[in-house]
Amino acid sequence: MSLPHAILTALLEKPSSGLELTRRFDRSIGYFWSATHQQIYRELGRLEAEGHIRALPAEQPARGQRKSYEVLPAGRAELARWTAAPQDPRPHRDPLLLRLRASAVVGTAGLREDLLRHLDLHRRQLAEYEEIRRRDFPPGRDAPEDRLRHLVLRAGIDLETFWTQWLDRALAEFDEMGEAQVTDGAGRADGAGDTSARAPEDSAS
Amino acid sequence: MSLPHAILTALLEKPSSGLELTRRFDRSIGYFWSATHQQIYRELGRLEAEGHIRALPAEQPARGQRKSYEVLPAGRAELARWTAAPQDPRPHRDPLLLRLRASAVVGTAGLREDLLRHLDLHRRQLAEYEEIRRRDFPPGRDAPEDRLRHLVLRAGIDLETFWTQWLDRALAEFDEMGEAQVTDGAGRADGAGDTSARAPEDSAS
């Protein structure tokens, strides 16, 4: 239920064509709500059908011609409604944590390299956010809109900081485990294995 | 591509029926890969069809009868393969950050209460994780599997810590903005509004 509202926000900030939106989703908005161009075109169609946006009049016809959209009053009202309505936090879904947990059962083979790769990616993302911060939020601006957007950016910075720190620690643990490491993996995929590998968390009642 | 692997991990830790899995997904595994019972039953069916798991023989017939599953060698091998294979981090999707950004354009009405509510929810989750940590990871255990699972738990703890801190700060900002607050919202949904509300991040290139 969020993609249309992400698009409405982006269009209110600046009327755009589908491709422009796609590019902006690769930069700013997409940092916390990503979308592919297929999703965006599909959603633009729906939003137009619902009367929330309209194509800017510029006598452009069919395929291959760019088409810009702007938000209509009904769209703005819908966005305001959605923003004000309470919403529960959505549950996390993180494959990397899942793989780590799986590795406690089937072995850590291959994982370390990918942790390193992720660490690098998160460091780059962090650097990118900090560059944006330097550029767009110099000390002393405090229009409410700037404060709100700065707050969002700080969430991104703090999240990436968390990941880099956590991955550092994870890698340190991997190194400490050293030889004692569970490198089993497919080695005994013959299934004669123990099923005693219960995870502690499940011990709860 | 992760749900089947989450289920394989859970079943390796302990063979279970669909409902038992559902409950465990509400507790431990589900903290970083949630799933409803419908998803779980659908996926159990597929995993069985693929020969990755099998129902434990216990002459239980049709509907309404519990059916336990265990992982077969092929399933364990598939899990090991998946765990070792590199995977890119998936992009974030966070409606709350989106709403905050939208509020820079359509007003902050209603948001503060929901931030408070989220703060409360994250504090509770944090307390729950710390309770699990006290119970299951007393100092001095260092079997590799425990270390790996502890690492995962710490990611949960650190993430919830991040959210509580960030929400604290966000609420402080809201209070500072005070009267100057953008409480507009539907107030001028007549659409005569400014479209000059460009977000700084978009100024790139």
Added chain:
DNA sequence: TAGACCATGTAACATGTTACATGATTTG
């Protein structure tokens, strides 16, 4: 024996992903 809950499922739909198609514009 009626109602609550346990346990497994079906169906319909919404959202997200991947692969491909098509016309327009630019550039060598």
Added chain:
DNA sequence: CAAATCATGTAACATGTTACATGGTCTA
């Protein structure tokens, strides 16, 4: 004018969500 790239889309599929259905077991 051929090839690359821009811009908009279609189709098929995978995943996730919501609402409901069905039979079994327990308890007042």
